[in-house]
Amino acid sequence: MRVVKSLKILFSILNYFLKFLIIGGKEKNMPEAEIRYFTPSEANKTLPLVKQIVQDILNSTFRIKTIAEEKEGYIEDNQEVKGLIEKIDSYLNELNILGCAYKDWNFQFGLVDFPGIINGEEVNLCWRSDEDSIKYYHGIEEGYAGRKPIPADQL
16 A cells, blocks of 8 residues: 555655646757767766766755655645746756756656767766766666676776
8 A cells, every 4th residue: 555655755846846847847948969979087087076967856856745745745836846846947957058968757766878989879878866876888778777887998
């Protein structure tokens, strides 16, 4: 029963989050940016800032989940939740400006991808918030499940 209630709360959060960003949020008329490719070394240099942004995202979503549990999933009119979602949106935008992308839409692990080139192939350098540095990559279509160690000569 607790699992069903947790799933309902999670779906409520995701539904509200998507409604806010797609329907109720600010219009995003951002020009399509040129892709910046990172070397593993360049991506690692951004990690102090990226780590803080990701921690802010995870803290904000944890607070939303807590509020949702307290309100039994009814968060649509909650002003604190609206404020937190606006903050999350700005954090995601900060990552985009840096040239990387947040990929953990369950908001549990803090996954971030950095566009890169490994062995002449376009890939995503993949970092998870519990890792000290960027050590893995995956193909564009593979996703997290396809992570492989970055070759030592390219670290």
